[in-house]
Amino acid sequence: MPIIKSAIKRMRQTVKRRERNVTLKRDIKGAVKAFTNAPSSASLSAAHSEIDTAVKKGLLKKATAARRKAALSKTAKSAGVTLAAKKKSPTAAAKKAAPAKKTVATKTATTKASPKKPAAKKTATKK
Numbered sequence: 001m002p003i004i005k006s007a008i009k010r011m012r013q014t015v016k017r018r019e020r021n022v023t024l025k026r027d028i029k030g031a032v033k034a035f036t037n038a039p040s041s042a043s044l045s046a047a048h049s050e051i052d053t054a055v056k057k058g059l060l061k062k063a064t065a066a067r068r069k070a071a072l073s074k075t076a077k078s079a080g081v082t083l084a085a086k087k088k089s090p091t092a093a094a095k096k097a098a099p100a101k102k103t104v105a106t107k108t109a110t111t112k113a114s115p116k117k118p119a120a121k122k123t124a125t126k127k
Helices: 005-037 042-055 062-079 090-097 106-114
Strands: none
Touching: 005 042, 005 062, 042 062
C-alpha cells in the first residue's frame, strides 16, 4: 500500500479507470460476438458503435478501430449483410436548404462602428 498522498490518489484513479476500461472491452467483445453468431445489420451497427465509443474514450487507437471495423465489414460482406443507410434528420436538411442570411442593417452597423486606421508613417532611414 502506498503511503504518499499523491500515490494513494493515483491508486484510486487507476482502479476507476481499470473498471471503466474492462467494461468497455467487455461491451466490445459482446457486440462482436453477437455479430459473429448472427450477422445482421443491427448487430454490425452495434459492434461499430461500441468500437467507435472505445476510440472516443481513448481505449483504442484509431488505426486499431479501423482494422477491427474492416474485419467486421469483410465478414458482413461475405454473409451478405449491408448497413442500412442513415436517415437524415429533418432539421439538418432544413439547415442546409436555407442558410442564414445577413441583413443589411447588421452590415451597415458593423462598418460604421469600426473606424479606419490612419496609414502608418514611414521613418526615414539613414544612409
